[in-house]
Amino acid sequence: MASRAALAATRSLDVLNFLAANPSQPYSLTELARALDTNPSSMFGIVSVMTEAGYLIRLPFQKTYRLGPVAAAIGQAALHQDPLLEFASDEVLRLGRELEVEAVVVAAVGADMVTVARAGPEGSRFLSFVGQRVPHAAPVGSIFTAWADEGAVQDWLDRPSPELDEPEKEKYREVLDVVRHDQQAVVLIVDRAWRFGTSASIATSSKNDMLVPLLSNSQHRVYYIGIPVFDVQGKVSFGLFTSGTSTRLSVERINELADRLHDAATSIMNRIGAHAPTPVKPDRKATSRPVSKKASTG
Secondary structure (H helix, E strand, O other): HHHHHHHHHHHHHHHHHHHHHHHOOEHHHHHHHHHHHHHHHHHHHHHHHHHOOOEEEOOOOOOOEEEHHHEEEEHHHHHHOOOOHHHHHHHHHHHHHHOOOOOOEEEOOEEEEEEEEEOOOOOOOOOOOOOOEEEEEOOHHHHHOOOOOOHHHHHHHOOOOOOOOHHHHHHHHHHHHHHHHOOEEEEEOOOOOEEEOOOHHHHHHHOOOOEEEEEOOOOOOEEEEEEEEEEEOEEEEEEEEEOOOOOOHHHHHHHHHHHHHHHHHHHHOOOOOOOOOEEEEEOOOOOOOOOOOOOOOO
């Protein structure tokens, strides 16, 4: 009986997660069953209970389902119960308005990254709406992994498809060292390949072709800039991100965005008495901060 109850609870969560990640339209019973690999009769029981409880709303004419008022209330309650998240939501609203870019708050949840707040004009399709999930797998989400334990690092390296070979994993481990030192991730797309922007001294002292020097007067296609926000225990609670645009950005503009994200992260952490750990020097002769001169150290 306990296993059946657990399965029902898991499937209910699957329905909530699916509808949250696909908010643009309601879904029929058949579509939900197919998307979640569940037989229609079982799905009918699940959505019936969820509808009665207010987690879903059934649209009778279309015979489809969408998230209901109780789901919305839970989201608001979560904001009020988590000071960091509430403060971060306020910050992204300000960033989106002042910088005229897409600013998002992202949390790492198991093997996924989830958008929990956003503001500003639509940018890339990366984490562009609340509830969207993407796999937390290399190269995405390095700001969460850089301060994680070895088991979490290994999981992050093992999740990509196709699988990474050992030399690639070693390159990503070096990338994590740089992210930890820089306290940010500037993820670039160079010749259709993932790259990480950092200072010239770090990039040139390494043989890692994933590291790209951010030189004055150069321009880059930015996938995203991510900054970690730490809790009072020194763990990454979530990240502040700004996604790239269809045009290349100058290093000066990358500097500006990174600095403003760092300022926002520091403001959030100061409000609860938290601070970022002291930057850890990579295993090379580099000591300089990369793009931004405003690293969050408390």
